[in-house]
């Protein structure tokens with residue numbers, strides 16, 4: 001390796017004064033690191049008619065660098081997104097995802113002139129002599145103790161580290177490969193060098209205000225091989241992008257450049273594309289253009305970002321299509337991550353060794369690589385999706401997009417919540433006030449492993465399987481048939497509920513219900529009081545847990561998850577509550593890691609549905625049971641039991657009817673303005689059913705004492721499986737035992753999440769004490785009710801321990 005002289009100060013040479021280079025310059029200034037920035041152009045912010053969309057992940061860093069105040073004056077936040085096809089037909093309901101994202105992050109998604117952003121970044125560099133214009137870097141020599149950066153004008157600059165922030169056709173990247181090849185042939189593979197390719201081109205520009213475009217709206221038009229994105233920003237200024245597919249995928253070296261006439265030709269071919277359903281066409285915007293440029297849009301996810309004293313940042317090393325507006329923001333994030341690394345290098349040594357530099361730079365790449373690769377992949381897909389490239393994309397646009405558009409804010413904010421920040425500057429106060437505060441341990445790339453959760457939660461599943469086996473073992477199938485066939489219970493088959501019989505294995509169920517109706521004869525109750533009491537506690541506990549499931553079904557966090565379909569589990573549970581509720585608990589736990597609740601509004605339930613839980617359960621669950629218990633007519637009891645058995649159907653119908661007719665529909669505003677609005681409805685619903693469960697439990701204890709039953713006679717199986725009533729009793733006892741055990745276990749699992757997240761700071765002995773105490777004094781149902789309500793309050797009021805929030809513990 002060549003040697004040369006280097007002075008003793010730790011200096012960084014930044015090549016390129018674009019977004020990445022200028023962000024890094026500002027960040028190094030705050031770290032007190034000596035640097036020089038070399039820019040090829042003669043001015044930092046030329047007027048090229050380009051815009052840039054910045055998002056909370058980039059803005060948060062710009063805020064740390066004190067640049068955001070200046071930006072805020074120039075922008076109008078993007079609020080809503082409209083997705084249309086080429087004929088202006090809406091592909092999905094208009095989404096306010098960016099508005100919701102702003103409430104969560106307390107920063108907007110916004111567009112401004114790229115020139116303005118570069119100007120602001122440059123003006124925040126205190127020592128302007130560090131920005132050297134008209135300095136086109138030509139070659140870089142790498143030495144053991146420094147680098148020498150040589151410009152086309154013959155000047156050269158020495159530094160401990162050289163940073164390539166020189167864009168997609170990076171000279172620094174090329175020089176890094178050259179230096180690496182000279183010493184370690186093979187480190188940079190041919191594939192890595194040929195990573196860059198382009199399949200699409202983009203005509204972008206800025207137009208003056210155009211009639212029909214509302215400020216703050218983002219319009220996307222999906223069309224075969226062509227797509228558009230149009231944003232109407234502050235003062236009605238229109239930022240627009242027209243994408244088209246290239247005739248073939250062009251590899252590095254063969255990517256075309258376009259002339260002005262080619263740009264105009266491309267625009268003329270697409271003047272009739274509808275930008276909005278109200279009739280605004282691309283031609284209208286084109287007519288109002290101030291400036292425009294046609295470029296190929298390269299993509300490239302390089303494997304090696306650094307080598308020796310080289311480090312690349314921004315488009316020079318991670319290049320993506322602009323459809324998701326992420327490239328510039330990723331460049332800002334990478335610049336921040338690199339500044340963190342350089343700062344730690346400066347702290348460690350004034351003149352760091354080559355090994356130290358290599359080591360720290362590798363750490364920089366490791367920190368960023370996963371997130372960047374994911375962002376590149378996602379941008380790649382969005383481009384093809386908007387251009388309706390293939391059958392898959394067309395099917396998704398037609399059938400998936402309309403129902404999943406609501407998840408847009410979730411996917412965006414998941415990418416921002418834990419994004420890189422400068423670790424040597426405090427988080428800006430503004431970033432701490434949203435409903436989804438910065439959390440370095442959450443978000444894209446930091447998700448809990450679902451497989452790990454699935455394995456960890458296996459005991460829940462095991463209880464269900466065990467219950468299934470035990471019930472099968474104890475079920476006196478033969479006896480039911482025998483009893484019926486022997487005519488000991490006579491029924492008018494013609495009058496039986498034949499329609500319902502087609503559901504499930506109805507014959508068997510029907511026999512069960514007739515048997516239960518028989519068991520509920522007052523005299524039978526008197527004869528088998530323990531069974532009746534056991535059934536009563538079981539039924540009230542199940543009702544309470546089903547109410548919890550209905551509330552969970554209305555929760556935003558459970559959209560598109562099994563928990564959003566409680567009636568399926570309710571119907572299945574007809575075949576064994578102790579079998580199918582554990583399955584629900586298992587799926588619920590696995591699919592609801594604590595990060596699901598990173599945004600406060602994810603806990604929120606749809607009040608229109610939550611408010612309906614109590615009345616529909618009262619009507620469809622508790623009333624038929626009351627009739628079945630009290631009616632003297634066997635047939636009435638039988639029919640009441642049939643009504644009761646179909647409670648999952650009645651509840652879902654009832655909730656929807658109420659939600660569509662009388663209940664207040666507030667979820668759309670609640671999720672932004674009042675994410676705790678449903679809490680009272682939940683407290684009253686679950687609180688009252690918990691009280692009912694506890695009352696039934698206490699009355700059971702009282703009656704057991706009064707009539708001299710032991711608790712084991714009530715709640716534990718015996719060996720009477722040969723008589724009909726004995727078999728039914730044992731089956732129900734097993735069912736209840738497994739239901740109770742799995743329900744309590746479910747609560748422990750949910751609390752293990754809360755405790756790991758630091759949201760419950762009470763000790764495990766306290767949590768267990770509450771569960772045991774509530775079980776003793778209110779029964780297991782009430783214990784579940786109390787624990788679940790506790791969890792609800794925690795989710796509504798406490799944040800994850802790593803969330804950086806303004807008010808401690810809020």
Ligand SMILES: Cc1cc2nc3c(=O)[nH]c(=O)nc-3n(C[C@H](O)[C@H](O)[C@H](O)COP(=O)(O)OP(=O)(O)OC[C@H]3O[C@@H](n4cnc5c(N)ncnc54)[C@H](O)[C@@H]3O)c2cc1C
Pocket residue numbers: 015016017018019020021038039040041051052053054135136137138165166167168169170171202204241295297313314315316322324325326327328329330331
């Ligand atoms: C049409 C389009 C729209 C986009 N929209 C968005 C958006 O809305 N949001 C978003 O986040 N991203 C967007 N992007 C991506 C974003 O523009 C880039 O990711 C970002 O500009 C990368 O910044 P950079 O500093 O790494 O590179 P560049 O912006 O390319 O800057 C490189 C700088 O290095 C200088 N330079 C080059 N070679 C040399 C040399 N040899 N010596 C000295 N200086 C040199 C150049 O003059 C330039 O100033 C868009 C991209 C395109 C093409």
